[in-house]
Amino acid sequence: MATTHEVDPNRYYVPHSSPWPIFGSVALFVLAAGAALTLEQTTLGPYVLGLGFLLLFVLFFGWFRNVVDENQAGMYNAAVDRSFRMGMMWFIFSEVMFFAAFFGALFYARQFSLPWLSGEGAKAVTNVLLWPGFEAAWPSNGPADLGPRDDGSFETIPAFGLPAFNTLLLLTSGVTITIAHHALRAGKRAQLSLFLAATWILGFIFLGVQIYEYHYAYTDLGLTLGTGIYGSTFFMLTGFHGFHVMVGAIMLLVIWLRVVKGHFSPERHFAFEATAWYWHFVDVVWLILFVFVYWL
Amino acid sequence: MSAAKIAAVLAGVLGSASAYAYENSYNMPVGVTPISREVHGLHMLIFWICVIIAVFVFGAMIYSIWKFRKSKGAVPDKTLTHSTKVEVVWTVIPVLILVSMAVPATRTLIKIEDTRDAELSIKVTGYQWMWHYDYLGQDIGFYSRMATPSNVARQLRSGIDPNTVENYLLEVDNRLVVPVDTKVRVLITANDVIHSWWVPQFAVKKDAIPGFVNEAWFKAEKVGVYPGQCTELCGRDHAFMPIVVEVVSKEDFAKWLADRKAATQQAQAAPAAEPAAPVEAAAQTPATAAATAPAATTVSLQNTQLAAPVAAKL
Amino acid sequence: MANTSTHVAHDADHDHKPHGLKRWLFTTNHKDIGTMYLVFALLMFFVGGAMALVIRLELFSPGVQFVDPGFYNQMLTMHALIMIFGAVMPAFVGLANWMIPLQIGAPDMALPRMNNFSFWILPFAFTLLMATLFLPGGGPAGGWTMYPPLSLQGGDSFALMIFAIHLMGASSIMGAINVIVTIMNMRAPGMTLLKLPLFCWTWLITAYLLIAVMPVLAGAVTMLLTDHFLLTSFFNPAGGGDPVMFQHIFWFFGHPEVYILILPAFGIVSEIIPTFSRKPLFGYDAMVYATASIAFLSFVVWAHHMFTVGMPLAGQLFFMLSTMLIAVPTGVKVFNWTTTMWRGSLSFEPPMLFAIAFLFLFTIGGFSGLMLAIAPADFQYHDTYFVVAHFHYVLVPGAVFAIMAGVYYWLPKWTGHMYDMKLAKWHFWLSTISVNVLFFPQHFLGLAGMPRRIVDYNTQFTDWNVVSSIGGFVFGFSQLLFVWIIWKSARSGAKATAEVWDAQPSGLEWTVPSPAPYHTFDKAPEVR
Numbered sequence A: 001m002a003t004t005h006e007v008d009p010n011r012y013y014v015p016h017s018s019p020w021p022i023f024g025s026v027a028l029f030v031l032a033a034g035a036a037l038t039l040e041q042t043t044l045g046p047y048v049l050g051l052g053f054l055l056l057f058v059l060f061f062g063w064f065r066n067v068v069d070e071n072q073a074g075m076y077n078a079a080v081d082r083s084f085r086m087g088m089m090w091f092i093f094s095e096v097m098f099f100a101a102f103f104g105a106l107f108y109a110r111q112f113s114l115p116w117l118s119g120e121g122a123k124a125v126t127n128v129l130l131w132p133g134f135e136a137a138w139p140s141n142g143p144a145d146l147g148p149r150d151d152g153s154f155e156t157i158p159a160f161g162l163p164a165f166n167t168l169l170l171l172t173s174g175v176t177i178t179i180a181h182h183a184l185r186a187g188k189r190a191q192l193s194l195f196l197a198a199t200w201i202l203g204f205i206f207l208g209v210q211i212y213e214y215h216y217a218y219t220d221l222g223l224t225l226g227t228g229i230y231g232s233t234f235f236m237l238t239g240f241h242g243f244h245v246m247v248g249a250i251m252l253l254v255i256w257l258r259v260v261k262g263h264f265s266p267e268r269h270f271a272f273e274a275t276a277w278y279w280h281f282v283d284v285v286w287l288i289l290f291v292f293v294y295w296l
Numbered sequence B: 001m002s003a004a005k006i007a008a009v010l011a012g013v014l015g016s017a018s019a020y021a022y023e024n025s026y027n028m029p030v031g032v033t034p035i036s037r038e039v040h041g042l043h044m045l046i047f048w049i050c051v052i053i054a055v056f057v058f059g060a061m062i063y064s065i066w067k068f069r070k071s072k073g074a075v076p077d078k079t080l081t082h083s084t085k086v087e088v089v090w091t092v093i094p095v096l097i098l099v100s101m102a103v104p105a106t107r108t109l110i111k112i113e114d115t116r117d118a119e120l121s122i123k124v125t126g127y128q129w130m131w132h133y134d135y136l137g138q139d140i141g142f143y144s145r146m147a148t149p150s151n152v153a154r155q156l157r158s159g160i161d162p163n164t165v166e167n168y169l170l171e172v173d174n175r176l177v178v179p180v181d182t183k184v185r186v187l188i189t190a191n192d193v194i195h196s197w198w199v200p201q202f203a204v205k206k207d208a209i210p211g212f213v214n215e216a217w218f219k220a221e222k223v224g225v226y227p228g229q230c231t232e233l234c235g236r237d238h239a240f241m242p243i244v245v246e247v248v249s250k251e252d253f254a255k256w257l258a259d260r261k262a263a264t265q266q267a268q269a270a271p272a273a274e275p276a277a278p279v280e281a282a283a284q285t286p287a288t289a290a291a292t293a294p295a296a297t298t299v300s301l302q303n304t305q306l307a308a309p310v311a312a313k314l
Numbered sequence C: 001m002a003n004t005s006t007h008v009a010h011d012a013d014h015d016h017k018p019h020g021l022k023r024w025l026f027t028t029n030h031k032d033i034g035t036m037y038l039v040f041a042l043l044m045f046f047v048g049g050a051m052a053l054v055i056r057l058e059l060f061s062p063g064v065q066f067v068d069p070g071f072y073n074q075m076l077t078m079h080a081l082i083m084i085f086g087a088v089m090p091a092f093v094g095l096a097n098w099m100i101p102l103q104i105g106a107p108d109m110a111l112p113r114m115n116n117f118s119f120w121i122l123p124f125a126f127t128l129l130m131a132t133l134f135l136p137g138g139g140p141a142g143g144w145t146m147y148p149p150l151s152l153q154g155g156d157s158f159a160l161m162i163f164a165i166h167l168m169g170a171s172s173i174m175g176a177i178n179v180i181v182t183i184m185n186m187r188a189p190g191m192t193l194l195k196l197p198l199f200c201w202t203w204l205i206t207a208y209l210l211i212a213v214m215p216v217l218a219g220a221v222t223m224l225l226t227d228h229f230l231l232t233s234f235f236n237p238a239g240g241g242d243p244v245m246f247q248h249i250f251w252f253f254g255h256p257e258v259y260i261l262i263l264p265a266f267g268i269v270s271e272i273i274p275t276f277s278r279k280p281l282f283g284y285d286a287m288v289y290a291t292a293s294i295a296f297l298s299f300v301v302w303a304h305h306m307f308t309v310g311m312p313l314a315g316q317l318f319f320m321l322s323t324m325l326i327a328v329p330t331g332v333k334v335f336n337w338t339t340t341m342w343r344g345s346l347s348f349e350p351p352m353l354f355a356i357a358f359l360f361l362f363t364i365g366g367f368s369g370l371m372l373a374i375a376p377a378d379f380q381y382h383d384t385y386f387v388v389a390h391f392h393y394v395l396v397p398g399a400v401f402a403i404m405a406g407v408y409y410w411l412p413k414w415t416g417h418m419y420d421m422k423l424a425k426w427h428f429w430l431s432t433i434s435v436n437v438l439f440f441p442q443h444f445l446g447l448a449g450m451p452r453r454i455v456d457y458n459t460q461f462t463d464w465n466v467v468s469s470i471g472g473f474v475f476g477f478s479q480l481l482f483v484w485i486i487w488k489s490a491r492s493g494a495k496a497t498a499e500v501w502d503a504q505p506s507g508l509e510w511t512v513p514s515p516a517p518y519h520t521f522d523k524a525p526e527v528r
């Protein structure tokens, strides 16, 4: 660390070269190729995929460390900080749109394709000619009763069991991170550290519950990815959400480690706030999910 | 292009419609159904509206280019930067023009979507790469594939000049036969991937979606043979699944129906004569296979209005 | 690796450029990145164009002479994916990289490392995509729209295509975030939003579109992936899904996408026409609002690509009417450009020539678009060459011509040399004439009944296909001139002044010397 630079608050900090972007591109390339090879069931696939994840890990570690070091050296003025904030906000918006596609699929299936298949609305003949006797009801695994069970039946996870518990977990974690934020602004480091730790621990417990739930669904309920449109939307929505919880929890963990190391000031703590925004986003998605996937 | 060919093209545009195939022309065919005529009229209407707007807009551009050239010493009028008045004018006028297009368009659309009171219902199923037709309630069903001469000539580097093949790519082994002046409802679906059933002279184009049934209708007013093609990319031989509809007089249709029925009964009497169904994408649409069997089609769709007079004629 | 952060200090020497390969691999400089984007786009334009020429070659006469029908479909699919995601979009991002910081008086893009990342993802993504052509079974062949169930029949290429699209999407999203943040955060003092050059405005709005719809595309192709590999039933009616659902999601992305391909073009044209008319742009505010309206409307018109799928009547009516509305703000733009020329003092340098051709030919494409919007008529037009003619008019003499106009406009600023005007005019006339020979007859073909995406056709369509193919080859080979002109200007040519054009163009980019120094606006300029 040879960073003894006076900060010129009028200067926007522009790094003059960095190996990380090209490294990242290679990582993504290996990851994508590995994923494709794995799906095509080649023997090489999982190894390439594993290498891809390894490179990705190195990328995140290296790139963010680079940024953290620069930040700790005080090279970022307020304008740079603003850029980071805007960047994060628009990134979260792009994530919202990604989920919107899957929610769109859910609504379309429930509002249009299932009623049509059962002969409602404009497509009455569909039912008569192709799927006689099929009556749509939600949840549905379609007129062909797709799924692992021979009789085509499946059960769903009741909303007011584990999912409700999970909702409580996430809501609580939303509260703890807010308390942590207040503590950070008030300079109460111990409280900050404690509540931040509580947040990521809650996040990981949520994930544990989710994994248990998936296991239960696969072994006992006949509910799998292949269980028709219900299984598809259920697992893809909760799965992508769970993935985001994982990413968010890891972010929280990293932020917590940085807090322990003494990073962040009451005024300047972009990484903390970005993580908090991300966590709230994950939270809100869950609430919508809870209502439309588990409950209604 | 030789002069003779150009002449032929022009003749195609100006000349009368031949009994078969599309007219070789620059423009949309007028077609032989009330709807196709309306659609053609609509097409010409919006075309001419666009031409008129183009005359004004391009006129103003060309005038500017010609008149306000620096090389001719034009001096820019730098005060001309905005004018709320003209902005409003050129927002409102296009809106009015659009309304004048939307009204007839809506009217035609409503007619197109009205499939009630059809006198004959035919189920059309797209396969990679052929069609299957089912006359609902008539116990008649058959596949329709591209005719052999075209199929031979269209192979990669076949060495056969397509110009020597009659109705190249647009002839089938079994045509869809329908009576003239009859409202025919087509129920369109597919068995593997999406196809689309298009007969330009009827202005009917509807996608064939596996697992769903779409409806369309036409009422051909002129006896003749009308070709069409699959118009949704459906894989390797998408270019080679033509449609040919033969519109015949009502009497001829009744006769055809009777012959066909007799043939079907004979075929059923001697099992295994029925052509084997093509490979099904079973997981995709398990019920389709069942539905193509005549038994499943008796539910409520048969068409007694037409069946009765046909039976009476026998 | 910690040492990477040690070199990041502000260099005292501000025109210091790193040398060799490392300069390009590691760069964070918006000008270098812009150049890489533009060169990459040009390369892809030739690759995609070569595939188009395979198509035109096969369609030169009836019968299947040159390629297998399956391979034809691969060419068709790859041509479109490469042209859209590899040529036109990266070219616009390249122009944005070069020009936005120069136009708003910023030292660089806001997030320079991410900027380089979003570029370098692209060559790798296209390596994945093009590698599929060498797999057994070949590349994707379901059309660029990838409709299931057909696209699910894809072989080994399927997963690679989808991951390639994911990568392109990630690249676009990062590029778009950079544009938004740069414009919102890095404007020189005094550069209020309503003083922003129109190129920046149109790009800003484009960036919003990108962030809103690229993730939706990612979602759509992810569903394809899981339907193919993980047994989900999104698009499988047997499980309660619907193949048409894919089309809705795809076009929710796809229609805004076509405006992503044209809005920056509008911006470029809005820069060039005032310059060479020697007169400020007419109706600046209206231009901004029109752009925003087009972007807004683009989210509610998607199903005009799906009139034939059997939508309920109410849906067809809604999408027909909303689509027609787009003609109004677009018309405002066309009228404003025309009025900008009105009572101006016009000169016809290559950028202006291309901009004027854009004006005429884009409008023709817009008119055919409006015809397509009329649902009952679209039943006849849909999936015929009439549609192919429509979108090539808006994409080739639309988007591509605008890119060429932009390159001819700013090239001296980049290289410091004027280019060969005479040759550029040759390039213009050859391109403009041949592009019409290429695409105008396709209207006739479509109306006369020739479906699109077919490898072979009935003999009645021969004549116009011959004409179109000839136009295609002339147009394609004319583009070699473009490369030659750029190449020459990069190495030699008369020295360009800071203003470049004697038409006194307005904008901050003309206040810096030509070629623009490696670092510009280290101290923000004052804008009055």
Ligand code: HEA
Pocket (backbone or CB within 6 Å): B050, B053, B057, B093, B094, B095, B097, B098, C145, C258, C259, C261, C262, C304, C305, C323, C324, C326, C327, C328, C330, C331, C332, C334, C362, C363, C364, C365, C366, C367, C368, C369, C370, C372, C373, C374, C378, C381, C382, C383, C387, C390, C391, C394, C395, C398, C399
């Ligand atoms: C740059 C890309 C671009 C642009 C700008 C547009 C612009 C428009 N497009 Fe186009 N379109 C495509 C790219 C584009 N399109 C592509 C790629 C496809 C095919 C995709 C595929 O299937 O592979 C397609 C397909 C397509 C279809 C589907 C056709 C089909 O498959 O059946 C439709 C239907 O409505 C349509 C409509 C329009 C309309 C109404 C506009 C409008 O924005 C045009 C507005 C402009 C004007 C109207 C001209 C100027 C206006 C005036 C001078 C004012 C006065 C005018 C009037 C009042 C009329 N387009």
Ligand code: HEA
Pocket (backbone or CB within 6 Å): C045, C046, C047, C048, C049, C050, C052, C053, C055, C056, C076, C077, C079, C080, C081, C083, C084, C088, C142, C143, C144, C145, C388, C392, C395, C396, C399, C400, C438, C452, C453, C454, C455, C472, C475, C476, C477, C478, C479, C480
């Ligand atoms: C921005 C987008 C873009 C651009 C620029 C183009 C450019 C061109 N397009 Fe394309 N096209 C699409 C987007 C685009 N297209 C899309 C979206 C489709 C729909 C695909 C689908 O249905 O799924 C399509 C489909 C399409 C078809 C329809 C095929 C079919 O339906 O069966 C045709 C046919 O003529 C065609 C032709 C051309 C031609 C001749 C050009 C020309 O402008 C190209 C110019 C040529 C060159 C620039 C070549 C230069 C090369 C050389 C001179 C050779 C020398 C080589 C080297 C030196 C390496 N295109």
Ligand code: CUA
Pocket (backbone or CB within 6 Å): B126, B127, B129, B194, B195, B196, B230, B231, B232, B233, B234, B235, B237, B238, B239, B241
């Ligand atoms: Cu069937 Cu195309």
Ligand SMILES: [Cu+2]
Pocket (backbone or CB within 6 Å): C254, C255, C258, C302, C304, C305
């Ligand atoms: Cu569109």
